Amino acid sequence: MWFPTRTIIKQAASSLALSMLMLLPTAAQAERIFVSNEKDNTLSVIDGETLEVIETIPVGRRPRAMAFSNDGSQLFVAVGDDEAIDMIDLDTLKVVRSLAAGEDPEVIRVHPDRPHIYVSNEDDNIVSVLDYQKRTRVTQIPVGVEPEGLGVSPDGKWLIATSETSNMAHIIDLETMEAVYHRLVGARPRHVEFTREGDKAWVSAEIAGTVAIIDMQDTFDVIHTLEFEVPGVPRETVQAVGMELTSDGRFAFVALGPSNRVAVVDQQSYEVLDYLLVGQRVWHLALDADENRLFTTNGVSGDVTVIEIEGDEGDFEAIRSIPVGRFPWGVVVAP
Amino acid sequence: MRKCKWGAARLLLLVLLSLSSVTKAQEAATVTLGYLGIERPAALEPLSVLDPVVDDEGVQGARLAIRDNNTAGQFLGQEFLLVEAVVASEREVAEGLKRLVEQGAEWIVSGVHREALEALMDDPALGDRVVFNVAASDDALRGAACRRNLFHTTPSRRMLADALAQFLGYKRWTRWALVHGNTDEDRLRVEAQRAAAERFGHRIVDEAMWPYDPMARRAEGGFHAIQREIPVFLQAFAEHDVLVIADENDYFGEYFPYQTRLPRPVAGTQGLTPTAWHRAHESWGAVQLQRRFEEQAGRWMTAQDFAAWLAVRSLGEAASRTGAVDRDALREYMTSEAFELAGYLGLPVSYRSWNHQLRQPILVTGPRMVVSVSPQEGYLHPRTPLDTLGVDQGESTCGFQPER
Numbered sequence: 210m211w212f213p214t215r216t217i218i219k220q221a222a223s224s225l226a227l228s229m230l231m232l233l234p235t236a237a238q239a240e241r242i243f244v245s246n247e248k249d250n251t252l253s254v255i256d257g258e259t260l261e262v263i264e265t266i267p268v269g270r271r272p273r274a275m276a277f278s279n280d281g282s283q284l285f286v287a288v289g290d291d292e293a294i295d296m297i298d299l300d301t302l303k304v305v306r307s308l309a310a311g312e313d314p315e316v317i318r319v320h321p322d323r324p325h326i327y328v329s330n331e332d333d334n335i336v337s338v339l340d341y342q343k344r345t346r347v348t349q350i351p352v353g354v355e356p357e358g359l360g361v362s363p364d365g366k367w368l369i370a371t372s373e374t375s376n377m378a379h380i381i382d383l384e385t386m387e388a389v390y391h392r393l394v395g396a397r398p399r400h401v402e403f404t405r406e407g408d409k410a411w412v413s414a415e416i417a418g419t420v421a422i423i424d425m426q427d428t429f430d431v432i433h434t435l436e437f438e439v440p441g442v443p444r445e446t447v448q449a450v451g452m453e454l455t456s457d458g459r460f461a462f463v464a465l466g467p468s469n470r471v472a473v474v475d476q477q478s479y480e481v482l483d484y485l486l487v488g489q490r491v492w493h494l495a496l497d498a499d500e501n502r503l504f505t506t507n508g509v510s511g512d513v514t515v516i517e518i519e520g521d522e523g524d525f526e527a528i529r530s531i532p533v534g535r536f537p538w539g540v541v542v543a544p
Numbered sequence: 545m546r547k548c549k550w551g552a553a554r555l556l557l558l559v560l561l562s563l564s565s566v567t568k569a570q571e572a573a574t575v576t577l578g579y580l581g582i583e584r585p586a587a588l589e590p591l592s593v594l595d596p597v598v599d600d601e602g603v604q605g606a607r608l609a610i611r612d613n614n615t616a617g618q619f620l621g622q623e624f625l626l627v628e629a630v631v632a633s634e635r636e637v638a639e640g641l642k643r644l645v646e647q648g649a650e651w652i653v654s655g656v657h658r659e660a661l662e663a664l665m666d667d668p669a670l671g672d673r674v675v676f677n678v679a680a681s682d683d684a685l686r687g688a689a690c691r692r693n694l695f696h697t698t699p700s701r702r703m704l705a706d707a708l709a710q711f712l713g714y715k716r717w718t719r720w721a722l723v724h725g726n727t728d729e730d731r732l733r734v735e736a737q738r739a740a741a742e743r744f745g746h747r748i749v750d751e752a753m754w755p756y757d758p759m760a761r762r763a764e765g766g767f768h769a770i771q772r773e774i775p776v777f778l779q780a781f782a783e784h785d786v787l788v789i790a791d792e793n794d795y796f797g798e799y800f801p802y803q804t805r806l807p808r809p810v811a812g813t814q815g816l817t818p819t820a821w822h823r824a825h826e827s828w829g830a831v832q833l834q835r836r837f838e839e840q841a842g843r844w845m846t847a848q849d850f851a852a853w854l855a856v857r858s859l860g861e862a863a864s865r866t867g868a869v870d871r872d873a874l875r876e877y878m879t880s881e882a883f884e885l886a887g888y889l890g891l892p893v894s895y896r897s898w899n900h901q902l903r904q905p906i907l908v909t910g911p912r913m914v915v916s917v918s919p920q921e922g923y924l925h926p927r928t929p930l931d932t933l934g935v936d937q938g939e940s941t942c943g944f945q946p947e948r
Contacts, residue, residue: 354615417892
């Protein structure tokens, strides 16, 4: 357990919280942030306390999306050019095995209960379902042209796959493993995040620069589309990619690609609250466990921006830029 | 891997079947497109034997886009059909059009050059059908000779020249020496280069026509006489930073790199080349399109294939966004502010309202690598940086008024 200093000071207003903190034993291990470096074939491991790179893990070729196993003991990395998923032991930080994943795996997600990894195989217009315990392929689900973004609902009932050329969100029933709804979203949809309650799914579209919000309870339809307008930045460079949603339902963060901004959105009113300047071509985002900090991968500048979320006042500030490998793509925080 | 692909194909087929049984009651709404092309003249072959001779250029891009459209269309109850007419010569274009119209083509994708295209536009059999030009780069077709029902997905010469000029500006190679051939196409290319030079502050310090006379490719290996001729040809040229070649038919330009008198890079139609598409381009998901294309066509995708793909995908995009398939609705959407197509070039592409030219990023490539993508950083435009490439609205000589 680790708390950023500034947050401690903030929370010190409540002396109870402070005394509780002081009673806590020294943290056994600081949080670790994993960043996939697409061009270096490595992962950078950042220490959550010192905000420095403490380890670089060699992996397969072209590592992009990452996901943790259900028990939190392993990290999976899609290594596209090796057509595989590397499985990393989180104790030793070494690749312990590699799972064949079909052609050009890019995005992966893990089911909350089952030992299943979902993989988008862009070349084959399918989503593959792999069992990471038995190391077998469970099934393949056909979707539109170039499946890319994936998201699993918190209750494990739904999988959403986006197809980049068909511009659709394919809503897949994970009991029957079939796509049951197909909804048009913006051009080149890239990423899917569910709200904590799972009642809504956010789908970002890179070329359109929009985020579609899909109702996941009744209609399974797009109920709202977010648009972004960054002052002084050409509309075309405002491209929506990675997203993170806070679990308290307040904030959503949207990486806006080559506009070098992260949008802060009110999860309830859909109002854009702020645009935060980060590194060049910001791609994916990850919140830390306390949701006090947001980490962004900046592909072109080759670094990670750390944004501090002050919370109550809705104040956000980039506090650090951490150099990592070349073309950092994905980022996850070890639970 | 093969086996796995077949498995996927079977699965897809199953889904299509099950979907069709679900939606059997309502027939799929159909959009029929016709591709019109002229066979390549036997005499016109690339100078380098490494460049393949392609006989199905353009139409393969249209075929792939039909498949891409139908993958989305299956979920929306829309179906796209392609009918094809590739005729032997310019004289048979009218016959080809007639065949396409008889087969129900409501939209025409034209892979023919300017003269044939203008004849096509004047043909009463065309009616009010929209024609997508995927082959003719003539600026006149976007200017004084523009038509309201003519859309261009292939870049104009001026767009290509501007894209190169911006990159040369970025390099600060501002003094150009120009060598051109003696064809009409080359003269138009020179005009475009001049306009680009003026727009972006370059200077053409010298220019000369290469005295091309047709010779057997195999008689000149690239070094026999050429090695001595080119330096002599260039010796009177004033000091320059880059040698710009205008040889659209690929008659002689390929001989110039490394043979220059001064150690200068060669750019233009050979050497460092602006183009809408290139096999070396794999960014922004382009690798997916390259792979799909190669699997279908058994060869690399060319700029003309890409233009045809863009044309057919434009209709697919308009049909899925509007939920309609009728001509007026699709056309209106394509020319509206809302239209944006993902073209694997990093930025969305869309049609210019004042001449129906697709605004698009342009690759600047060497023979084996993408060197850069224009518009270059710092070339600003109040509407979109993409409008720094090609004739802008204010200077356009196209007569029709914007539809919006």
